[in-house]
Amino acid sequence: MISSELKELIINEDCNAFFDEPMSLHTSFRIGGKTECFCEVNTEQALKNIITACRESSTPYFIIGLGSNLLVNDDGIEGLVIKLGGEFEEIAKCGEDTIRCGAGVSLAKVCLFAKNKGLGGAEFAWGIPGSVGGAVFMNAGAYGGEIKDIVVSSRYLDEDGKIKELKGIEQDFSYRHSAYSNKKAVILDVTIRLTPKNKNEIFYLMQDTMEKRKKKQPLNRPSAGSVFKRPDGYYAAALIEECGLKGESVGDAQVSTKHSGFIVNNGKATAEDVRTLIEKVQDVVKEKTGVELECEIRFV
Numbered sequence: 001m002i003s004s005e006l007k008e009l010i011i012n013e014d015c016n017a018f019f020d021e022p023m024s025l026h027t028s029f030r031i032g033g034k035t036e037c038f039c040e041v042n043t044e045q046a047l048k049n050i051i052t053a054c055r056e057s058s059t060p061y062f063i064i065g066l067g068s069n070l071l072v073n074d075d076g077i078e079g080l081v082i083k084l085g086g087e088f089e090e091i092a093k094c095g096e097d098t099i100r101c102g103a104g105v106s107l108a109k110v111c112l113f114a115k116n117k118g119l120g121g122a123e124f125a126w127g128i129p130g131s132v133g134g135a136v137f138m139n140a141g142a143y144g145g146e147i148k149d150i151v152v153s154s155r156y157l158d159e160d161g162k163i164k165e166l167k168g169i170e171q172d173f174s175y176r177h178s179a180y181s182n183k184k185a186v187i188l189d190v191t192i193r194l195t196p197k198n199k200n201e202i203f204y205l206m207q208d209t210m211e212k213r214k215k216k217q218p219l220n221r222p223s224a225g226s227v228f229k230r231p232d233g234y235y236a237a238a239l240i241e242e243c244g245l246k247g248e249s250v251g252d253a254q255v256s257t258k259h260s261g262f263i264v265n266n267g268k269a270t271a272e273d274v275r276t277l278i279e280k281v282q283d284v285v286k287e288k289t290g291v292e293l294e295c296e297i298r299f300v
């Protein structure tokens, strides 16, 4: 429960606060109950002040990027949901082949910025509908590339309000995992290193990636992308299909008929519908193939 003191502090900080805000407006699944306060924070100082106040008043907070990998509970989120806006949405070239991106910048903006500067290497991320912060947290990847391939270092705010930096291997990237996956930290900005490349070549690679996505993924329906991680030696979608679960549904949640690794929201799906469907898929796949499907999407 947000105290009146904390509410007052939030209102006076450099941020845009919305109270009793439906999270369905902020997730690509279009699912999620209300949060007590959805707070788009514009400056590092405001972020520090708000997080310190949350810690001191034992108010829970959750950092959201673009909400494209989340299943938010129907009961909503207690405390604050913090989104990084303002100065966290800035992007700039900071060397011959390096770019510094605020954690709130979308991957789409990074790809376009890099293309316009004639820097290649980020094309794999074209079409991943997340932010830089979310992508580093998850080590997002596609079509042979991963965020770990281009990230040099990242700055973050720790739980005690101190700013720190992780460089290179300290970021502990592995498949859909980073050092941040088990940390209560806010990624502030990220430095990425790319390679000089012909702009046309970059453009065609991006276009090719998007064509592949359009062909394979149900982009016309709300979803959170691939629900399950790729199990060692298998493809989740192929296993799900093999088990006859393509098109399986619970309420308005459905295993996509276009890509069985996706669950789509056909209109009024609840988080409970999606959860029940996920458990059903996991149970059937385990029973029929012996493979355990681990979730890639995060439950909030």
Ligand SMILES: Cc1cc2nc3c(=O)[nH]c(=O)nc-3n(C[C@H](O)[C@H](O)[C@H](O)COP(=O)(O)OP(=O)(O)OC[C@H]3O[C@@H](n4cnc5c(N)ncnc54)[C@H](O)[C@@H]3O)c2cc1C
Pocket: 028, 062, 063, 064, 065, 066, 067, 068, 069, 070, 084, 103, 104, 127, 128, 129, 130, 131, 132, 133, 134, 135, 136, 137, 138, 139, 140, 141, 142, 180, 185, 186, 187, 188, 217, 219, 223, 224, 225, 226, 298
């Ligand atoms: C149609 C579709 C296609 C997709 N395709 C891909 C794909 O090809 N590859 C892939 O890897 N993913 C894919 N995804 C999933 C998703 O887009 C990625 O995981 C993305 O990186 C999530 O970023 P986000 O900003 O939306 O993070 P969110 O979903 O908002 O958050 C994800 C996690 O990151 C944390 N987080 C976010 N920002 C910060 C921050 N600044 N500091 C600390 N923690 C933070 C959150 O707390 C949360 O735990 C797809 C999703 C959709 C809907």
